[in-house]
Amino acid sequence: MNILFCDDGETILELYVNEVAHSLPMHKLFGAKDGAEGLKICQEHQIDYVFTDGRMPIKDGIQLSKDLQKLASPPKVYMITGYAGTYDEEELLNYGIREVFYKPIDYDWLIEFINNLSQD
C-alpha cells in the first residue's frame, strides 16, 4: 500500500514515517509538509491512504481532501489534528475525510489501524 503522511511539523512527520516503517515495512510511505506538496505527491503516485494534519500552511487538511476528491481514483483520507475544538464529522465526510483523530495519538494504535486497513 502507498500511504502519505501530511503534517507541517517535520519531527512529527518523521516519527509517523519511522514508526510505521519500523512495524509495517511492507508499505511504501510518503511524507509532505503541507497540503500543496501532499496533492502533488498524490498526483504523481497512486496513493491509497492519506493521514493529514488539519491546520497547515499553503493548503490545509480539508482543502487537500477536497482537491484529492477530484482525482480519478482518490485516496482514502483521515485527519490527525492537534486542534482543540471538535469538528463537525458529517461535514468532513462531505469533503472526503473519513474520520478525525486527535493528537497525541498512540503509535501502537496507529500501526494497528493501518494494519487493519491493509487487510480490508
Add this chain to the structure above:
Amino acid sequence: MNFLGMDTVDFMPHGHCVLWQEKILYPMVASDVTIFLSYSAIPFGLFYFYRKRTDLSPKVKALLILFVLFIQFCGFSHLITAYNYWNAEYHWELIIKVLTALVSLATAIVVIKNIKALLEIPSPQQYSLANKKLKELNDNLEEQVKARTEELQLKTSLLESIITSIDDGIVEYTPIKDKENNIVDFSARVLNDKIEHQIGLPKENMETDSMNRDFPKYIEDKSFQDFIDIYNNGGRKVYDPSSIKLNQRTYRAIYTKNIQNNTILLFLANITEQENLRMQSITNSRLSAIGELTGGVAHEINSPLQIISGAARQAERQIKDVTEDQKKSFELIRTTIKRISKIVKNLKRLTHQASDEIVTLNISNFLDEVKGFVSMKLNAASVTLISTYKDQDDFSLEANEVALSQILINLINNSIDELADSKENGKEKVIEIQISQNEHSKSIIISDNGRGILEEHLSKIFTPLFTTKEVGKGTGLGLSLSSRLAQNMGAHIQVMHDERTHFHVIFNNKDQS
C-alpha cells in the same frame, strides 16, 4: 394787709381807672374771666393729651408741663386782674404776674432751645406721606412674599414630585447626642414609600429610634463610623453595590448629609437585577476567556506530546539491553504523556460543554479529574491533598461539569495560595476533599489547615473584587464567580470555620429546593 413790706390796702381798686364806667368795666371783667376759664380749660386738654400720648419723649413731656403751668398762670393773672377791678390786692397780682413771667420765660427758653427737636416732629402731611410710603412698601412686601411663597410652593411640589418619582427608597438618619455633644446613636425615619418596594418589607422595618438597639450590625460593619464621618465632614458615600444584603437582594446605597437639618439621607435602590446581569457577564466573559485560553493551550500541547511519545518510543527501541531502571523511566514517560493528554482532553471537553448543561456526575471520576488539574500546583506548594470520597458509589450529583470543576479548582487554588503563604514551618500543609450527604442535601467539602479567614472578612469574601491576596495574585473574582456559578445550577457555597476552614458546595435535593 402787709406783704413783703407792701401794703396796698389804701390803693384804689382798678375800677377807678375806668371811672367805673360800666360800658368799659363789665366787658373788661367779662373778657378777663372768660380768658381765665379758657386758660384753665386748656391744661385739662393738654393733660389729657399728655396722659394718652405715652410715646412722647421726656423733653416734649417737660415742655407740655411748662405749657400747662404757663397757660394756667396766664389764666390766674387775668382772674386777679378782674378781681382787682373792685379790690386792691395788688400784691397778689404782683406775685401771680411774677410767677407767670418766670414760667413764661422758662417756657420760652425751653421752646427756643428745643426748636430743632420740635421742628423734627413730623407734620400731619409728613405723616400721611410716610404712611403712604409705608403702605406702598407694605404692599410691595406682600407682593414679594406672595411671589416667594409661590416660588416656594413650586419648589416644594417639585421636591415632592422628585421624591415620589424616584425609585430609590429614602431614609433619614438623625443623630442622637449625649451631654458632651458626642453622637452616640442614630434614629431612622423613612421619607418615602418606595423603600417598601426596594427592600420588600414594610417600611416600619427600617424605622427605629435607636439604630444601636435595632440594627447592632451597623456598628460591627463600621457603618456607624461612616455615619459619623459623613455627619462631621459632609459629602457623600456611595456603596455600589452595598454590603447590605436583605432578602437575597443587592443594593446600591448612597449616604449624603442633609445640611438643612443636620441629618443623613440614605438613598437605597435594589440593583439585584443589574448586579446579576453584571455578574453573569463577568462569569460569561471569564468562562469564554478560559475556553479560548485552554483551546489555544491544548493545541500547543498536543503536537509536542505527539513528538515526545514518538521520540521516547524510538529511544527505547534503539537501546539494546534495556535495564529495569530505563524501562521504568520509559514507562513513566508514557504514563505522564497519557496523563497530560487526558488533562488536555478534559479541558477541551469542559470548554466545549454548554455552560448550562446539567449532567449526572460520577463523583469519584469527576473529582479525580479535578485533582488532575491542580496536582502540579499542589506539588509545587508541597501541599498534600487527602481525598475521602472513594467508595461512595451511591453518591451521584446533578451538576454542570464546567461550573463545578471551576468552583472546586477555585476553592482548591485558594487553599493552596493560603497554605503557600503560611509561614508555619514544619506543619504539614493539608487540603482535604470530602463528600457528604443527608436527606436534604449533598455537599462537596474542601478544607485546609491554613490560618483561616478573618472574622471581619467573612461577610465580604463573596463580594466581587474583594481579595486579601497580594496585588497581581488575586483578582477578587474567584469566590464571587464560584458563588454565582453555584447559584446558576441551584447550589450554594457556605464557609464554615473550626480549626480548619471548610468550604461547602451544597446541592439541595430536588424535593427540598
